[in-house]
Amino acid sequence: MREKKEICVFVSSPGDVSTERDIVEDVVQRINKTLGDELMVFVKVKRWEDIPPCAGSVQETINSHVGPYDIFLGIMWERFGSPTSNAESGTQEELKSAYESWKSNGSVAEILFYFRENTSVPRNADAAEQLLKVIRFREELSSKLKYTLYHEPIDFERLVRDDLEHIVRKLLNKTTVPKSINVENTDIEKVEQVWDAIGVASSFKPNNHVEKQTFYRARIQTTSGYIAGKEGVDELKSNFILISKDPIRPFDIQIGETRSLRQAGNPTAIPDLTILDLGSVKSMYPFLQVEGYRWIRMVLAELTTDQKILDFIYENDTDPQVRSITAKNPSASSDLQQKECKFCQDRFRFLRDLRSGSDKTFIIANDFPYGPYFHYIAFPAQPIHAWQDLELPDIYDMNHTIWRFLKREQKAGKWLPAPAGVFIGLNSSIRHLVMGTRTRTSAGASITHVHKQIWGMAPGSVNLGNHLDELCRRIEVKGGYLNAYLQFLRREQMVIHEDDHVVLYVPYGQISIHELQIMVKKPGITHYLALSEEEITSLSIAETIAVKLLDALGIHSFNQVMITLPFDRVSTYFSLILCFVTREVDLAVSELNHLFVVDKYPEETRELLVPIKGSIIKQVVESAAGIAIS
Ligand SMILES: [Zn+2]
Ligand SMILES: [Zn+2]
Structure with a gap:
């Protein structure tokens, strides 16, 4: 039997909040009862009440007997406490040491602090002095940590229960992360400096202890507007937008709070024409x-x-x-x-055929390259005209054939030495038709046969990969920037599927509805040809899962964009990322710009996928046993 993991909560407070201290004990006992077996966890509370009296000062005794703990839980109301030999109060001293541990990735993983709002006038000068100290302490704290205000102990109970449950789940998830990709001893000051200096377009900051949050979404009030209120009278209403920067691309992303509530924000709203027989x-x-x-x-x-x-x-x-x-x-x-379908016609496909031998995937050159330095198209020999009809062997065969073909072309010296990476643009079979309301959309792919476009930009071209490479180089975090991002995604439960080689996740910066991404885990994989056989297999599995998940969400139309570097570029921490930029919804601003206005929060994608992902992943992963590794 598996052993229960122990998580320790240390409660720190002056003596005037004993009710709250008891509430913490109760809440923890309830968590153990309700979640203990399910999550295989035992939460333990440490309080000074339970520490045996010792020689020396009271505070020294507490300090030496507390031992390591995971969660610091501080409470304050009217009293600040009395000075110790090291600080103005015991609670302040305890918080200081917790903060040091937290900042340096010590045992303290979370710090919670609650202030009970004071509504009464202090009875005397001493009480007033104590209250003033509490207020000063709170103000000082606000620059370093997030704290919570509450009115009554009953409110405290609710807050603590929610916070502790959330953190316990979070910590349990965290412990499953392999050690090699932990971001530890991050010099946050340095990260900030670099950040400020280069102004990189990413709001993801590894280990940002100041905000206790590593991804920023700034909520900003915009111009107010009048909307219909009660009894048909228009009322002035504030509008808010959430602005974030894409963690991996040089894009601004905006989510309008009101916009995100629109019904039309969901895909598959197709006009009903069944009345016409x-x-x-x-x-x-x-x-x-x-x-x-x-x-x-x-x-x-x-x-x-x-x-x-x-x-x-x-x-x-x-x-x-x-x-x-x-x-x-x-x-x-x-x-x-x-x-x-041209791709179904033998005359068309055999005239252009660039394959070697009996590959099941055809490769042809694009007859009219519209910009890329090289431009090929890969498509399955079978008549498959919708992405959701593809199974793992089809996708695997396509990916693998592309890899072998490009290797051969490169070896044969078909191109200049260093084309700027390989992008894979994946066209969907469903076309674009905008009739005022949204319908089935895609930018009018002229060929419905499923295919991937493979293009490399002329040597020296700048692409999305360069931007990501810049982030990986400038943000010096142990394990690399992308590892830090990945760890953050895991903690936020944005990871959908993961194996030894790749991770499929909901990105924190989505530039289209329900965008999904796949990241290659091994750092230094800068382009498609740097992938190993196993990585191509893993990538194909994750890709098949992504296509099926998007299908389940009602999305059949997307562009696949692979973020890579030029073939000759070496980058220690860069990793190839495959983005599924969906085309199902009306984007207010196109991807030609740097600003994207989207309808949904990434968390919504995560929540929608929770009930459906299990069976889809299982089905695809099981089918992996059947694919032929050549
Ligand atoms: Zn066809
Ligand atoms: Zn969370």
């Missing part, structure tokens, strides 16, 4: 077959979910463009999709 479409069609009504036929071809209507339009419409739209409709039959 084949019969009515057939009788309408002769009247629609004129130039002026072409747009109505296009909308119908785009939106109907009826396979028979699509077949009818394909067979009867005189306009080739309308016909081709039906074949790209996600509801089209596989036959219809194949008829209009």
Whole structure:
């Protein structure tokens, strides 16, 4: 049987809050009863009441008998306490030593401090003096730590219960992190200096003890507006936006508090056209077959979910463009999709075929590279026209074939020595149609056949990878910046799936709804060709999980962006990151800009994935046993 992990809470306070001190004891006993077995944890309270009397000063006795603990819990009301040999009061001295331990990654993992709000006038000069000291202490504290105010002991009970439960869960999660990626002895001052000096565009700060929070989301009041209030009278209402900076990309991200409440912020709001049956479409069609009504036929071809209507339009419409739209409709039959799909046609694919031998994934050069220095397209030989129809072996085969192909091209000296990395742009099969309300969207991929675009920028080009590399170089944290970020994500339970090589997570900076990312764990993996066989396998598993999770969230349309460095660049702490930038929702500002306005908080993605991820991960991971490692 597994042993219960012990977590120790030290309660520090002057003598006037004995009710609260007893409440802590009660709360902890309840946590042990309700969560002890589930979480395999035993929480222990240390209080000076339980420390045996000893020779020497009372405070020295307490100091020497406290021993190590995990959580410091301080309480103050009207009394500050009496001076000790080292500080103005015992509580102050205890907090000081806890703070030192916490700052230097010692045993103290969390510091909680509660102040009971004082509502009465002090009875005498001594009481007034004590209260003044409490207030000064609180003011001093506010620059270093977050504290909580409460009114009555009953409020205290609720606060302490929530805080302790949260921290206990958090600490348990933390202990599962392997030692090698712990960020310890971080020199926070240094990080801050570097930060200020270069003004890096990331609000993630490793181990920021000042704010007790490593990711910043600044909540800012913006201009107020009038909205409908009671009895139809418009009322002036404050608006708030939350601004954060992407931890890995040079982007600003804004979440409007009101905007995030919108119903339309959710994907899969497709207009219902089921009222139109084949019969009515057939009788309408002769009247629609004129130039002026072409747009109505296009909308119908785009939106109907009826396979028979699509077949009818394909067979009867005189306009080739309308016909081709039906074949790209996600509801089209596989036959219809194949008829209009270039990648399904043998003449097309074999003319351009760059594969060696019998790979199941085709690789061709893009006929019209629109900017990249090299530009290839990889697609499965099978007629697969929707990402959610891909299974692990398909994705694995695609990734692996791309890797082998690029290695070969590089060896053969097909390119200049150092193209700026490899990006993989992944096109979705579902098209873009904006009709005022959101529909199924994607930036009009002209080919519905699932494919990955592989492009490398000309040597010397600047890309997202350079920015991330800069962060990794400038922010000197033990284990590297990305490791620190990863550890933070684990602590916040943003990690969805993890194995020895990769981590799939909800990023703290999402530039589109439900964006997911995969990070390669080994530091120094700067580009796609630096991946090992095992890493490609792990990446493919995580990618398949991501595609299926997004499918479950109603998202079938996304761009995959791989953040990498040029082939010749060495970087100790950089790691390749694969981003799933979803295209399901109306982004107010496009990714061409540096500002993204999004509808959701990353935590919402996390919460939505909690109930569904287990079975999806299980299914994909189990299917991994079947893939052929070549
Ligand atoms: Zn096809
Ligand atoms: Zn938390």
